[in-house]
Amino acid sequence: MNLAGKKILLGVSGGIAAYKSCELLRLLQKKGAEVRVCMTEAATQFVAPLTFASLSKCPVYLKNGAIEARPFQHIDFPRWADLYLVVPATANVIGKFVYGIADDPVSLCFMSCTGPRFIAPAMNVAMFNSPAVKRNLETLRSFENTFVMDSPAGELACGEVGKGRLLDPAEIVEYLEKRRETKDERGVILSEAPRAKSKDLQTLPAENEVDPTLPGYGKKVLITAGRTEEAIDPVRYISNRSSGKTAVAIAATFLANGFDVSVVAGPMEAEFPGAVHVTRIKSACDMHKAVLEQMKNADVLVHCAAVADYRPKVAATEKIKDSRSQLILELEPNPNILRDSVAQKRADQVIVGFALETDHFKEHAAEKLKKSGADALLLNAPVAANSGFGFDEVRYTLIRANSRNAQNAGEVEIPEMKMGSKIDLAQEIVDFSLDKLKNA
Ligand SMILES: Cc1cc2nc3c(=O)[nH]c(=O)nc-3n(C[C@H](O)[C@H](O)[C@H](O)COP(=O)(O)O)c2cc1C
Structure with a gap:
């Protein structure tokens, strides 16, 4: 996928790796993409929304943002976007995506997004290996037009070593660039691995x-x-x-x-x-x-x-x-x-x-x-x-x-x-x- 000119909605949830999304946003912009951001409340405890607003030059969609001024952000943001990228995705939002719970900006946008959705899970190895997360990720992979990125083993932010690490921002960009892009009759961009079906x-x-x-x-x-x-x-x-x-x-x-x-x-x-x-x-x-x-x-x-x-x-x-x-x-x-x-x-x-x-x-x-x-x-x-x-x-x-x-x-x-x-x-x-x- 060529990222130049792409409109990307970046969903940030409340994991320690949220700071990496700032760098990701910059890399996507360098590739010529336009980025907007939505955040869960927990995410705002890790990175200030002002950082994302300044980098993206656009107000961030927050649960307690200026709702009167922009009442339909949960629909307008995903509709504006060519693709939705959730980085990092917590165990909590992954569970919400799977079970259709939509009570924060990131899960709301996931539900109303009709374009391709890319999820980058990041969490502690014990959480990643828990039966609930394993099952939820498997279910999420089966959703149409939804792509779950790898969470490789490595040193985790909590100091432990194991699976659950967020891909580096450059790896996420590479992952997206490797996807093949086509349009269906509705004009929606479908992105998938360059694989032969x-x-x-x-x-x-x-x-x-x-x-x-x-x-x-x-x-x-x-x-x-x-x-x-x-x-x-x-x-x-x-x-x-x-x-x-x-x-x-x-x-x-x-x-x-x-x-x-x-x-x-x-x-x-x-x-x-x-x-x-x-x-x-x-x-x-x-x-x-x-x-x-x-x-x-x-x-x-x-x-x-x-x-x-x-x-x-x-x-x-x-x-x-x-x-x-x-x-x-x-x-x-x-x-x-x-x-x-x-x-x-x-x-x-x-x-x-x-x-x-x-x-x-x-x-x-x-x-x-x-x-x-x-x-x-x-x-x-x-x-x-x-x-x-x-x-x-x-x-x-x-x-x-x-x-x-x-x-x-x-x-x-x-x-x-x-x-x-x-x-x-x-x-x-x-x-x-x-x-x-x-x-x-
Ligand atoms: C310091 C700290 C780091 C955390 N890191 C993660 C993480 O990397 N991944 C994760 O799934 N949850 C992590 N959590 C737990 C989430 O913040 C918690 O589940 C929260 O409710 C997630 O909210 P959200 O999914 O709405 O963003 C962390 C919590 C704390 C206090």
Whole structure:
């Protein structure tokens, strides 16, 4: 989103991080945006409204402001704005947004705003991890045209360390600039992450039409996709139920972000958009060979394929005859594609693995991440009804190798599992890869 000329309503609620909103306001103005401010009463205890009024050159909308002079500010301000930004958002206002309570300027504007609403939560780690806040944030994310920003782990204003930190003002500006902007028939601006929704798959850019301003322009990603087939004889094989839908969502999302996308794909039902370069293989050994050959050209590798761990030691050259007697198949392990690619990884490459676990999934995934040496592992647990193989919704979390648990710094931090679309999952991998490449 280009912020130049944008009208932004900034809602400030009563958290210690409210002072950062002053800097945010200035940064938005520097980008050419016009900003107005509304505040909760608690927020005025942290920053004087006069500061915001002076910076924005406009009276601040306050609960006990000059109501007679401007009786409809709760409607006029959101209507004036192209987008509404709540920074910081307290646990209290988040609860009000979710439950439709509108008894202060910030929650009133949230309710009457029909444009995109961006929420930046900030609070103490214990508050952030409380069941109520977790549930409310999840619900808020499901509201139409409402975008909840990350509250990363870090040193909090209260002196503790953990999740709940407000993004820095510059990060918030970057977050907004990364959003894609479109208008619907009502002329309302809709903003969303530069993600490819499944309906966009047909309209993704052709290879020679990639927008050079996209963050992944000039970068290459190699994705493994689908399942493998391990031959028993010329007509039979060992395989699994992977449909390839996740890999298609990942390929489409990397494409939508400007990457050059190649896949090494086993058998699968889902189809890739036209601009994706596809190498077809059947067995895990074929995939291993193709990945190790092609990875030197890639900046990012995503190991999404459901690769068989074992293959028949001997594949019969003729169809095995039905003798109605017991048949014992001897299996041997397939090569570990993730580990072997990590062994060849250059320092400037990013590798994301996948783990599908059905039990003790967090422990297993942490162990797999450690053993593999990948930069991150997407833990995918098809434990909920209607999620997993062949479905569009999945239960997942992205575990970053360099994140550390606040309580035990020796352990990798495993974020909570969440339900989301395969596009949501894909977007998280793309965002992670872009950040990692930026800091490589
Ligand atoms: C010093 C201090 C710092 C606070 N910081 C936060 C905070 O960072 N996040 C939060 O959700 N609440 C914080 N609170 C609690 C809120 O101020 C309190 O819930 C208040 O009712 C929020 O009002 P509001 O949501 O209408 O702004 C803090 C309270 C105090 C006294």
